[in-house]
Amino acid sequence: MDRTLADVADASDGRLLEIAEVTGTDGDSRRLREIGFCAGAPVRFIRRAPLGDPAMYELRGALLSLRRSEARRIRVHRAGA
Amino acid sequence: MTTLVRLRPTTPPKRPGRLAILGAPNSGKTTLFNALTGHRAKAGNYPGVTVDRREGDLQRRFGADDVRLIDLPGVYSLEPQSEDETVAVRVLEGGFGEPAPDGVVVVVDATTIERGLPLLAEAAALGLPVCVALTMIDELKARHGEIDPAELEQELGVPVLGVVGNRGLGIDDLGALVSAAWDWTGSPSLSRGAEAKTPEDRFAWARAVLGACRRQAPEPNRWTRRLDRFLLHPVIGSAVFLTFVAFFFQAIFTWATPAMDFLSGLMDGLADQVLVALPDTAVTRLVADGVIRGVGAVIVFLPQIVLLFTVILFLEACGYMARAAFVVDRVMGWVGLEGRCFIALLSSYACAVPGIMATRTIPSPRDRLTTILVAPFATCSARLPVYLLLIAAFIPADPVLGPFTWQGLTLMGLYFLGTGAALLSAAVFKRGLLRGASLPFYLELPPYRLPRPSDIALGVWDRAKLFLRRAGTIILAVSVVLWFLLNLPRRPVDPELSVVENQRLVLEGSYAASAGRLLEPVFAPMDFDWRINVGLVASQAAREVMVATLAQIYAQEGQDEEGLGVLLSGSGESGSAPLLSRASALALLVYFAFAMQCMSTLAVIRRETGGWRWPAFTFAYMNGLAWLSAWLTFVLASAAGA
Numbered sequence: 209m210d211r212t213l214a215d216v217a218d219a220s221d222g223r224l225l226e227i228a229e230v231t232g233t234d235g236d237s238r239r240l241r242e243i244g245f246c247a248g249a250p251v252r253f254i255r256r257a258p259l260g261d262p263a264m265y266e267l268r269g270a271l272l273s274l275r276r277s278e279a280r281r282i283r284v285h286r287a288g289a
Numbered sequence: 290m291t292t293l294v295r296l297r298p299t300t301p302p303k304r305p306g307r308l309a310i311l312g313a314p315n316s317g318k319t320t321l322f323n324a325l326t327g328h329r330a331k332a333g334n335y336p337g338v339t340v341d342r343r344e345g346d347l348q349r350r351f352g353a354d355d356v357r358l359i360d361l362p363g364v365y366s367l368e369p370q371s372e373d374e375t376v377a378v379r380v381l382e383g384g385f386g387e388p389a390p391d392g393v394v395v396v397v398d399a400t401t402i403e404r405g406l407p408l409l410a411e412a413a414a415l416g417l418p419v420c421v422a423l424t425m426i427d428e429l430k431a432r433h434g435e436i437d438p439a440e441l442e443q444e445l446g447v448p449v450l451g452v453v454g455n456r457g458l459g460i461d462d463l464g465a466l467v468s469a470a471w472d473w474t475g476s477p478s479l480s481r482g483a484e485a486k487t488p489e490d491r492f493a494w495a496r497a498v499l500g501a502c503r504r505q506a507p508e509p510n511r512w513t514r515r516l517d518r519f520l521l522h523p524v525i526g527s528a529v530f531l532t533f534v535a536f537f538f539q540a541i542f543t544w545a546t547p548a549m550d551f552l553s554g555l556m557d558g559l560a561d562q563v564l565v566a567l568p569d570t571a572v573t574r575l576v577a578d579g580v581i582r583g584v585g586a587v588i589v590f591l592p593q594i595v596l597l598f599t600v601i602l603f604l605e606a607c608g609y610m611a612r613a614a615f616v617v618d619r620v621m622g623w624v625g626l627e628g629r630c631f632i633a634l635l636s637s638y639a640c641a642v643p644g645i646m647a648t649r650t651i652p653s654p655r656d657r658l659t660t661i662l663v664a665p666f667a668t669c670s671a672r673l674p675v676y677l678l679l680i681a682a683f684i685p686a687d688p689v690l691g692p693f694t695w696q697g698l699t700l701m702g703l704y705f706l707g708t709g710a711a712l713l714s715a716a717v718f719k720r721g722l723l724r725g726a727s728l729p730f731y732l733e734l735p736p737y738r739l740p741r742p743s744d745i746a747l748g749v750w751d752r753a754k755l756f757l758r759r760a761g762t763i764i765l766a767v768s769v770v771l772w773f774l775l776n777l778p779r780r781p782v783d784p785e786l787s788v789v790e791n792q793r794l795v796l797e798g799s800y801a802a803s804a805g806r807l808l809e810p811v812f813a814p815m816d817f818d819w820r821i822n823v824g825l826v827a828s829q830a831a832r833e834v835m836v837a838t839l840a841q842i843y844a845q846e847g848q849d850e851e852g853l854g855v856l857l858s859g860s861g862e863s864g865s866a867p868l869l870s871r872a873s874a875l876a877l878l879v880y881f882a883f884a885m886q887c888m889s890t891l892a893v894i895r896r897e898t899g900g901w902r903w904p905a906f907t908f909a910y911m912n913g914l915a916w917l918s919a920w921l922t923f924v925l926a927s928a929a930g931a
Contacts, residue, residue, distance in 0.1 A: 241488035258523035259619035271734040
């Protein structure tokens with residue numbers, strides 16, 4: 209399995225990714241986990257907003273928008289790679 | 290003093306009285322609340338429409354007449370970060386001087402059920418009886434998804450019902466469920482969820498629960514994906530948006546005009562009838578000129594208000610508003626704000642009062658205050674009558690391109706002007722007195738949903754009623770007061786002069802005229818007449834009063850045959866002098882775009898910020914900016930020969 213870690217902010221295609229961890233221990237990090245960005249969850253990049261930021265991701269059946277600064281906190285690796 | 294007779298029954302009542310509705314943002318709580326209570330609270334297809342708790346009684350037809358429902362703002366978890374979430378948690382814990390609710394309906398969007406169940410685990414941990422309403426079951430099926438509520442009920446040990454709130458499906462069952470005794474106790478599985486300590490544990494539990502049921506996850510919403518590809522495309526999306534907006538503003542001029550002319554004729558006819566039918570006394574003139582013509586001048590804009598809200602409500606209900614926030618988020622980032630501020634600003638286009646209340650979803654106090662301070666710049670519907678009157682009078686209806694005329698484009702420009710002012714001021718505040726890092730922003734993008742026409746119609750009807758109520762209360766009150774100020778002090782009737790000439794003399798010497806003249810030094814640089822000054826003072830109460838004031842003044846001057854706009858620009862056949870030059874009219878438009886002229890908004894800012902400091906500041910800086918910009922507009926427009 210390809211274990212090279214990167215953040216979800218680097219994703220630019222629709223491949224399925226798996227969340228490795230959400231960095232940080234503050235309230236922001238907890239909130240990201242509460243809305244479903246937990247370790248082990250599959251996530252998929254959908255598209256960027258026309259001005260380049262934020263980006264839309266598919267997570268647990270919902271579409272969510274994250275700014276690059278938040279997406280940087282979400283470390284991912286390719287699912288099943 | 291040791292033994293007191295116990296009056297209360299020792300056994301708790303079988304059916305507890307108060308039931309809270311809890312769920313993630315945009316999971317359909319308010320729609321459900323409305324269906325159960327028969328209320329018509331505002332619901333929309335974007336997160337954060339409900340920012341306060343709201344209570345209503347369960348409709349009796351469900352079989353119980355003592356069940357109270359509490360609609361809560363949407364929360365992702367019970368560890369709150371923003372004020373609206375705090376409200377939800379405080380209600381559940383028994384805040385606001387009321388006991389904790391006796392049970393909780395957890396609303397879970399069936400299409401994203403995995404994301405909704407963790408909240409159920411948290412709710413179960415409160416120790417209250419819980420039940421589950423699975424909403425959007427129709428959408429789940431349309432996307433070939435499958436879940437059996439009965440199976441989920443088996444697994445969780447508490448009632449689970451599938452409902453489609455806006456179509457009323459399953460509502461009877463849910464109503465019957467909450468009408469009976471709430472003796473729900475969860476299964477060991479639910480207890481395991483309640484014991485979970487971290488979000489990871491709760492999501493793992495949700496997966497385990499779903500794994501125990503036969504379940505088919507829905508396919509991605511194809512229509513939403515396709516529409517997004519189109520509407521969020523950098524070039525096509527922007528073009529579609531701009532065309533749509535331009536078309537809309539043009540429609541306000543071209544489509545709404547016949548309806549408006551009809552209402553206008555109705556009001557004039559009514560005023561004339563009153564003048565003819567009743568003896569010519571002060572009371573008759575108060576009714577005809579002050580009330581019917583004054584308030585009527587505002588009421589004639591009802592068609593435009595209806596059109597405006599039809600479009601706004603449609604965009605909200607179909608899911609486009611959340612996309613707009615997604616597109617504009619980058620700009621908000623430059624300004625230093627987050628997307629939720631944009632949502633609050635968006636609602637301010639209807640009215641700044643709910644817009645400012647919507648800032649409760651913003652977790653950062655600084656961002657929230659900044660948004661509150663700039664929200665009144667958003668072009669609220671109260672500005673519309675003033676804009677329409679002045680544009681129709683002073684801007685030519687010459688075509689620019691296709692169906693678009695200068696009038697429509699000017700109106701669009703004024704909306705952009707308000708938006709620009711809001712964003713620039715926010716940038717200044719965030720860099721200056723309210724500096725602070727932005728908090729993370731995540732926005733859930735709901736699927737596109739085709740709104741039901743009846744829902745839109747009901748929403749528009751509510752807004753139209755609100756507009757008419759405003760006309761019948763604050764605008765009526767100010768108009769009546771104004772009538773007295775325009776007609777006092779009394780002076781002896783000069784028999785040499787005609788009735789109209791006598792009326793003009795009274796007007797010229799009235800208290801209102803003196804006040805208007807007193808303000809001349811302030812507004813002379815823009816060449817505003819004392820009549821405009823009176824209107825500006827009166828419209829501090831509410832912006833539409835400007836229109837009512839001018840209508841009254843003209844009526845009193847005996848000029849009520851031609852339209853108000855024709856009189857303003859002096860383009861009529863009577864050859865009366867224009868009240869404003871085009872440069873002054875443009876200055877007045879800009880003044881209205883920026884000025885803080887709304888008592889209700891100041892009152893809500895005071896309430897939300899807890900003091901008079903910020904409303905006073907908003908009043909000062911917005912009116913200062915309005916004056917400066919109006920003056921600059923006048924100078925530039927005069928130089929350009931307007």
